[in-house]
Amino acid sequence: MTTIIAPETAAPPDPNQPPRQHYLNAGYTVRSWLLTTDHKRIAILFLVSITFFFVVGGLAATVVRLDLMTPQADLVQTETYNKLFTAHGVMMVFFFLIPSIPSVLGNFLVPLMLGARDLAFPRLNLLSWYVYTIGGLFTLYAMLAGGVDTGWTFYTPYSSTYSNTYVMATAVGIFITGFSSILTGLNFIVTIHKMRAPGLTWFRLPLFIWSIYATSIIMVLGTPVLAISLLLVAMERLLKIGIFDPKLGGDPILFQHLFWFYSHPAVYIMILPSMGVVSEIVPCFCRKRPFGYAFIGFSSFAIAVFSFLVWGHHLFVSGQSIYGGMVFSLLSYLVAIPSAVKVFNWTATLHKGSISFDTPMLYALGFIGLFTMGGLTGLFVAALAVDVHVHDTYFIVAHFHYIMVGGAVMGYLGGIHYWWPKISGRLYPEGWARLSAILIFFGFNLTFFPQYILGYLGMPRRYHVYPEEFQLLNVMSSAGASILALGYFFPLSYLLWSLRFGKIAPPNPWRAAGLEWQTPSPPPTENFAETPVVVDEAYDYQRIDGFAVAGSGAAASPRSHREESTHG
Amino acid sequence: MAEVHAPGTPRALAHQFDDLEQQHQADELGMWLFLSTEIMFFGGLFLAYTIYRTQDEAAFAAASHELDLFLGTVNTVVLLGSSLTMALAVFAAENLQRRKLVLLLMATMVLGCVFLGVKGFEYYHKYEHGLMPLLGLPFDWPGPSPGHAEMFFDLYFLMTGVHALHMLIGLGVLCVLLIKASRGRLLGDFSAPVHLTGLYWHFVDIVWVFLFPLLYLIGAR
Numbered sequence: 001m002t003t004i005i006a007p008e009t010a011a012p013p014d015p016n017q018p019p020r021q022h023y024l025n026a027g028y029t030v031r032s033w034l035l036t037t038d039h040k041r042i043a044i045l046f047l048v049s050i051t052f053f054f055v056v057g058g059l060a061a062t063v064v065r066l067d068l069m070t071p072q073a074d075l076v077q078t079e080t081y082n083k084l085f086t087a088h089g090v091m092m093v094f095f096f097l098i099p100s101i102p103s104v105l106g107n108f109l110v111p112l113m114l115g116a117r118d119l120a121f122p123r124l125n126l127l128s129w130y131v132y133t134i135g136g137l138f139t140l141y142a143m144l145a146g147g148v149d150t151g152w153t154f155y156t157p158y159s160s161t162y163s164n165t166y167v168m169a170t171a172v173g174i175f176i177t178g179f180s181s182i183l184t185g186l187n188f189i190v191t192i193h194k195m196r197a198p199g200l201t202w203f204r205l206p207l208f209i210w211s212i213y214a215t216s217i218i219m220v221l222g223t224p225v226l227a228i229s230l231l232l233v234a235m236e237r238l239l240k241i242g243i244f245d246p247k248l249g250g251d252p253i254l255f256q257h258l259f260w261f262y263s264h265p266a267v268y269i270m271i272l273p274s275m276g277v278v279s280e281i282v283p284c285f286c287r288k289r290p291f292g293y294a295f296i297g298f299s300s301f302a303i304a305v306f307s308f309l310v311w312g313h314h315l316f317v318s319g320q321s322i323y324g325g326m327v328f329s330l331l332s333y334l335v336a337i338p339s340a341v342k343v344f345n346w347t348a349t350l351h352k353g354s355i356s357f358d359t360p361m362l363y364a365l366g367f368i369g370l371f372t373m374g375g376l377t378g379l380f381v382a383a384l385a386v387d388v389h390v391h392d393t394y395f396i397v398a399h400f401h402y403i404m405v406g407g408a409v410m411g412y413l414g415g416i417h418y419w420w421p422k423i424s425g426r427l428y429p430e431g432w433a434r435l436s437a438i439l440i441f442f443g444f445n446l447t448f449f450p451q452y453i454l455g456y457l458g459m460p461r462r463y464h465v466y467p468e469e470f471q472l473l474n475v476m477s478s479a480g481a482s483i484l485a486l487g488y489f490f491p492l493s494y495l496l497w498s499l500r501f502g503k504i505a506p507p508n509p510w511r512a513a514g515l516e517w518q519t520p521s522p523p524p525t526e527n528f529a530e531t532p533v534v535v536d537e538a539y540d541y542q543r544i545d546g547f548a549v550a551g552s553g554a555a556a557s558p559r560s561h562r563e564e565s566t567h568g
Numbered sequence: 569m570a571e572v573h574a575p576g577t578p579r580a581l582a583h584q585f586d587d588l589e590q591q592h593q594a595d596e597l598g599m600w601l602f603l604s605t606e607i608m609f610f611g612g613l614f615l616a617y618t619i620y621r622t623q624d625e626a627a628f629a630a631a632s633h634e635l636d637l638f639l640g641t642v643n644t645v646v647l648l649g650s651s652l653t654m655a656l657a658v659f660a661a662e663n664l665q666r667r668k669l670v671l672l673l674m675a676t677m678v679l680g681c682v683f684l685g686v687k688g689f690e691y692y693h694k695y696e697h698g699l700m701p702l703l704g705l706p707f708d709w710p711g712p713s714p715g716h717a718e719m720f721f722d723l724y725f726l727m728t729g730v731h732a733l734h735m736l737i738g739l740g741v742l743c744v745l746l747i748k749a750s751r752g753r754l755l756g757d758f759s760a761p762v763h764l765t766g767l768y769w770h771f772v773d774i775v776w777v778f779l780f781p782l783l784y785l786i787g788a789r
Contacts, residue, residue, distance in 0.1 A: 111584075116584065117583065117584045118583070118584035119584070120584065120585075120594040120598065121594075121598060122582075122584060124598075182602075182605050186598055186601045186602060186605075187598075189597075189601055190594050190597045190598045190601065191594075193594075193597060194590055194593055194594040194597065195584070195585075195590070195594070220601055220604065220605055221604065221605070221608050222608075223605070224605040224606070224608035224609035224611075224612075225608050225609070225611065225612055227609055228608075228609050228610075228611075228612030228613060229612060231730075232612070232616070232726075235726060239702040239703055239725075240702065240703055240704045241701065241702060241722040241725075241726070242718070242719070242722065243616055243719075243722060243723075243726075248715065248718065248719070248722075249620075249715035249716055249718065249719050250620075250719070251619070251620075254615075254616060254619060258612055258615070531586075
């Protein structure tokens with residue numbers, strides 16, 4: 001961007017000099033963390049909390065996969081199984097995927113990328129974490145105290161009238177957490193509008209900011225609709241009124257409309273930030289400007305707008321009118337256009353790039369492949385006739401896991417690795433990181449590809465007793481899940497290890513463009529010594545590399561620097 | 569902002585902003601975004617109302633006639649009046665008129681409480697006449713299609729209830745503002761909270777402007 005990045009060296013700390021002040025050593029007390037308004041510290045708080053809920057959701061999935069190893073119900077009872085897949089869905093969707101990239105990477109990076117000192121509303125940001133954590137613990141309590149067996153979708157009238165499980169408590173927990181989402185989205189939109197550094201025009205913004213902005217729009221406009229739907233379910237249970245109860249003249253389908261009006265856009269809350277991460281990683285590890293910057297940016301907005309118009313494709317077999325179904329089918333096809341624009345632009349960026357396969361790039365490439373598969377099968381299920389065949393089968397389960405895990409989680413992990421040196425001030429062990437990226441890719445495919453076949457053959461979702469002939473594919477899936485679990489365990493271990501034993505990270509280990517790399521790692525509390533002034537387009541890799549080659553004689557590869565610091 | 573700031577005195581400008589203009593713009597945009605989430609929140613209720621009313625317009629009109637049009641009208645005037653006093657309060661805060669600000673905030677709160685009082689009286693009236701189909705209470709409906717009439721009253725209590733909840737939150741915020749204003753704060757550069765609360769209060773008012781005709785004025789009387 002503005003400043004030409006001179007080659008930095010990770011100079012060994014001088015024992016006579018006092019250590020540099022940065023956001024991590026600004027205070028060590030519990031109070032300095034729990035009452036912080038520093039966006040970087042709040043990002044760390046979110047990182048810890050969402051990792052916790054990810055583990056909880058993962059444990060539920062583990063039992064589900066273990067139980068599905070055999071066709072009989074031998075590990076858990078049917079009711080327990082229902083509660084387990086509900087717990088997995090609720091935890092992963094509301095407490096991991098939706099907050100993951102926005103709350104952790106977004107919180108950390110948005111002000112840094114904009115050249116700002118903090119988000120527009122730092123105290124609201126802290127409130128967002130408290131609200132999230134209280135909602136999460138409340139829901140966790142509901143899960144442990146008795147569980148919920150409605151599935152994460154809470155379809156009425158089962159959830160409002162018949163289920164005797166902790167529906168109320170779970171609804172309250174999710175309702176509370178929704179405010180966290182709203183506050184985060186609101187904070188980002190205001191910050192991006194009002195707090196950009198001088199010279200940082202909209203078309204000089206990093207693409208990550210574009211995608212976070214589009215995500216925030218969905219968070220702000222979608223989440224309240226989920227809130228009112230859950231409130232109505234709660235009121236129905238509490239006050240014995242019949243908004244969704246057919247016995248009292250209500251319509252259960254209305255709940256599905258309201259629920260999916262939020263929950264379909266919510267899928268884009270999960271995937272758009274990952275797309276933003278990939279749009280940062282791919283140019284850096286190709287040493288090229290992204291192909292079609294404006295197309296990638298505007299496609300984020302197109303996805304956000306379309307996302308609000310496609311909810312009806314979840315209701316093809318719920319008794320929705322056939323004409324409604326046709327319109328929703330067509331609109332769902334239209335979402336494929338901006339999504340494909342992104343995939344084509346990333347691959348065009350790769351063309352003739354100087355590609356290196358560091359860990360973030362492995363995740364980004366994995367994302368592109370898996371997202372493409374998830375997206376293409378999305379077209380299958382958006383087709384009215386095909387959906388009748390695969391609706392509520394494992395085909396759907398495989399489809400949305402390719403988007404939510406193959407897409408969103410790969411992007412999240414790629415982003416965590418890419419910005420880890422900035423966040424922690426340490427480098428992670430590259431060998432282990434690559435190994436786990438590859439493990440996750442193969443483990444993921446082994447887990448979920450068989451589920452496409454299972455679903456197409458007719459195995460319904462949410463059943464744990466199934467015909468004998470499905471066992472082989474289910475065992476394959478469970479075996480893949482164990483590899484996937486190992487793949488997730490490694491980053492958790494070596495990233496923690498690197499906090500103490502990792503090599504000290506230079507300010508810009510990837511020789512990447514972007515304001516966040518122009519401040520030391522980890523950044524000082526006030527982010528920048530003085531507000532940066534931007535005079536140039538984003539992703540000017542040619543100039544960065546040109547300067548490095550002429551000035552230092554180093555090879556123009558993002559790894560060159562890293563190798564110096566790792567092996568030198 | 570290069571001006572020297574004396575330690576110990578409160579400052580209007582938060583550390584993350586460059587100047588007050590930027591801060592005001594950010595505050596205002598944030599509030600408008602919050603109000604847009606509120607529109608989506610109420611939108612769910614308005615959607616439910618629209619769907620069920622189109623299913624049986626006659627039953628909804630008949631049920632609507634059971635509401636007290638006089639009290640509803642009085643409440644509309646009261647609430648619009650409170651919006652006026654709120655708008656004047658914002659004006660007073662910006663113009664450093666402390667006494668006026670305190671009085672206008674009090675007037676707004678009094679009018680808000682009157683609204684809630686009248687609403688409570690109406691609720692009690694419905695309860696007495698067996699028109700409160702909540703918590704399994706008996707619902708006597710002599711006319712045709714009691715199911716749809718019951719749905720009307722379900723929606724009536726939900727929509728006015730959620731609206732009243734927003735009024736209560738607004739009154740709580742006004743209470744805090746009143747304490748601060750009586751201590752001589754919230755004036756001039758510090759008036760942003762009054763301005764933002766004003767936006768919220770007007771929003772709650774506008775929701776009522778839509779609720780009133782939809783609940784009280786449908787069908788010829």
